[in-house]
Amino acid sequence: MRFTKMHGLGNDYVYVDCVRTRPPANPAQLSQAVSDRHFGIGADGLILICPSERADARMRMFNADGSESEMCGNGIRCVAKFVHDHGIATKSRLTIETGRGVLGLDLEVRDGKAVRVRVNMGEPILESAKIPTTLPGDPPVNAKLVAGGTTFEVTCVSMGNPHAVVYAGDEFFRTDTRDLVAELGPKLEYHEAFPRRINAHFVRVHSPSEVTMRTWERGSGITLACGTGACSVCVAGVLTGRTGRKLLAHLPGGDLELEWAEADNCVYMTGPATEVFTGEWPTA
Numbered sequence: 001m002r003f004t005k006m007h008g009l010g011n012d013y014v015y016v017d018c019v020r021t022r023p024p025a026n027p028a029q030l031s032q033a034v035s036d037r038h039f040g041i042g043a044d045g046l047i048l049i050c051p052s053e054r055a056d057a058r059m060r061m062f063n064a065d066g067s068e069s070e071m072c073g074n075g076i077r078c079v080a081k082f083v084h085d086h087g088i089a090t091k092s093r094l095t096i097e098t099g100r101g102v103l104g105l106d107l108e109v110r111d112g113k114a115v116r117v118r119v120n121m122g123e124p125i126l127e128s129a130k131i132p133t134t135l136p137g138d139p140p141v142n143a144k145l146v147a148g149g150t151t152f153e154v155t156c157v158s159m160g161n162p163h164a165v166v167y168a169g170d171e172f173f174r175t176d177t178r179d180l181v182a183e184l185g186p187k188l189e190y191h192e193a194f195p196r197r198i199n200a201h202f203v204r205v206h207s208p209s210e211v212t213m214r215t216w217e218r219g220s221g222i223t224l225a226c227g228t229g230a231c232s233v234c235v236a237g238v239l240t241g242r243t244g245r246k247l248l249a250h251l252p253g254g255d256l257e258l259e260w261a262e263a264d265n266c267v268y269m270t271g272p273a274t275e276v277f278t279g280e281w282p283t284a
């Protein structure tokens with residue numbers, strides 16, 4: 001099976017062109033195999049680029065554990081780049097069908113290749129967090145929960161996939177945050193309040209327009225960037241009054257520009273998309 005390795009700010013996936021080749025029989029199992037960084041290709045998961053009746057292409061995204069997600073922000077930028085650069089639809093404005101509907105993307109093309117993409121990620125879905133205790137006065141998306149002996153104040157936002165945003169103090173970012181994220185992330189991912197599990201983000205606010213964030217992803221663990229997560233952080237900042245509608249998010253793999261637009265209530269995310277190499281995987 002021919003594959004293309006791509007990443008958005010180091011959030012890397014194995015991409016398979018299922019527009020022009022037959023889709024894998026068991027993508028969940030394939031994702032687990034190719035994602036393994038020692039016995040496979042090494043990735044945060046697998047993304048299939050499929051035909052669509054409603055858009056220029058359809059994205060199906062599988063985490064490293066084989067679970068399928070409704071949406072992937074860094075992934076959709078790379079899908080758009082692949083669709084453009086590999087001649088499926090050589091337009092600078094594309095539509096991609098996802099688990100949360102058809103999304104529109106604008107590509108920045110340089111020397112015939114897409115280098116950066118602005119995605120209309122759609123409206124945030126402010127699912128009320130079904131968590132026992134809610135902070136007094138806050139909308140149902142804010143809640144306090146205890147997980148594994150740790151008390152978290154979370155703001156839950158869905159971008160088609162579920163996110164819990166935790167505002168962490170400076171001490172969180174002074175120590176080796178990787179250990180802390182690895183300790184606290186799973187407690188939130190598997191908390192009983194989130195029957196479909198959840199992506200967890202730990203955020204430090206620098207100003208109303210700038211944050212640093214660390215992510216524990218549902219189904220993939222620590223990643224260098226999370227596009228839908230950055231969108232949820234932008235929305236959570238507005239909901240909690242910590243940040244404004246335009247936000248620069250610093251992630252370990254680089255920066256994303258976010259805007260939760262007042263005019264159409266949609267979240268816009270802008271960032272790079274990079275192709276690394278292509279290869280052959282022995283068809284399982």
Ligand SMILES: N[C@H](CCC[C@H](N)C(=O)O)C(=O)O
Binds near residue numbers: 071219225
């Ligand atoms: N782990 C996520 C999917 C990938 C999201 C992330 N890589 C992004 O760029 O949005 C989930 O299960 O909802």
